[in-house]
Amino acid sequence: MKLSSRIHAMQESPVRKLVPIAQKVKQNGKKVYHLNIGQPDIETPSVFMEAIKNYDSRVIKYSFSQGEPVLIDAIRDYFKKDGIIFDKDDILITNGGSEAISFCAIAICDPGDEILVPEPFYTNYNGFTGESNVNIVPITTKAKDGFHLPKKEEIVKLITPRTKAILFSNPGNPTGTILRLDEMEMIKEIAIEHDLFIISDEVYRGMAFDGLEGLSMGSIKGIDDRLIITESVSKRYSACGARIGAICSHNKGLTKEIMKLCQARLCVATLEQIGAAALYQLPQSYTNEIRDEYQARRDVVYEALQKIPGVVCEQPKGAFYVVVKLPVENAEDFIIWMLEEFEIDGETIMLAPADGFYATPGLGIDEARIAYVLNVEDMKRAMYILEKGLIAYNQR
Ligand SMILES: Cc1ncc(COP(=O)(O)O)c(C=O)c1O
Structure with a gap:
């Protein structure tokens, strides 16, 4: 039986496609900081x-x-x-x-x-x-x-x-x-x-x-x-x-x-x-509080990114994402490697490869999207893991 060409033409979500890899490493006991998906950790108002x-x-x-x-x-x-x-x-x-x-x-x-x-x-x-x-x-x-x-x-x-x-x-x-x-x-x-x-x-x-x-x-x-x-x-x-x-x-x-x-x-x-x-x-006042929380997270992430050699990014002004150019040839390969091969004290991070956010072929290959949806302490830790991971990846 044949499926429609429409369904074949549809793309798999680049944000979710690496999830099975993350699931597997988590089952093996690794903690993964999920910066790949826009799922905030903030409590839904009661x-x-x-x-x-x-x-x-x-x-x-x-x-x-x-x-x-x-x-x-x-x-x-x-x-x-x-x-x-x-x-x-x-x-x-x-x-x-x-x-x-x-x-x-x-x-x-x-x-x-x-x-x-x-x-x-x-x-x-x-x-x-x-x-x-x-x-x-x-x-x-x-x-x-x-x-x-x-x-x-x-x-x-x-x-x-x-x-x-x-x-x-x-x-x-x-x-x-x-x-x-x-x-x-x-x-x-x-x-x-x-x-x-x-x-x-x-x-x-x-x-x-x-x-x-x-x-x-x-x-x-x-x-x-x-x-x-x-x-x-x-x-x-x-x-x-x-x-x-x-x-x-x-x-x-x-x-x-x-x-x-x-x-x-x-x-x-x-x-x-x-x-x-x-x-x-x-x-x-509720929305303002949320905005201030994300701005604090943005500040932590942006400050950390600016200190990582070879990382290039603009300061984001809203939402809770930033697109970063990484000092790697292929961001997806790096993201998979971070999941499968890298850890600091049993912890690693997961980013979203950015090429899936572009329609023009070839753009975004060396870029990733970071969703700063975790609290300030977790974001600091995640940025530390990213910095060390980039060094280790480029020294392989
Ligand atoms: C820009 C943008 N539009 C729409 C959506 C879809 O949101 P919803 O959960 O309301 O379907 C998202 C979800 O991440 C989004 O980032």
């Missing part, structure tokens, strides 16, 4: 479980396909604090930010259509688009420019009659870059001039360091009909397993059509939506 415990129903019923009204209202209030007003029918609850982007790709694009994405990008964008035969066209950004966007003409050159949208995460995964206002205005101009949708993936919003504001694309005027913001509780509220996200758009035609996809999968888990509503109601 209001999540409390809201679920207080949920008064003898039957766990299907929720509405659009989502639980209490969650929709909580998300509307979250945006309202920044002057971004959504109607009730502008918000569709999804199974994480992941499903939100998949649904957008299906709704906007026909097979063979194209979406522009600044690279390096969150590698699962390949999956979210590949499943509907949509092609990602990369806009290459460079570490030396802080992974900021190139000039308008460089981006416009990539637009074809098949280009339907521009998709980006802000703050950026894996770069930690925060878009400047002038870049957001440029995206607006390009989208209007070339009639494109803008998919602004804001799952890391609120995690902007050094006093940067980290604006939502929703603050930019004049793009109401073409802007889609995708949301999630995974990162901001450290609730990755809740699988709650949302599509937020003023384009009523679009949300009406995407409702068909929501109906086809019936609904999102009822209880998790109740918990998520409580998360969105947390005060700004």
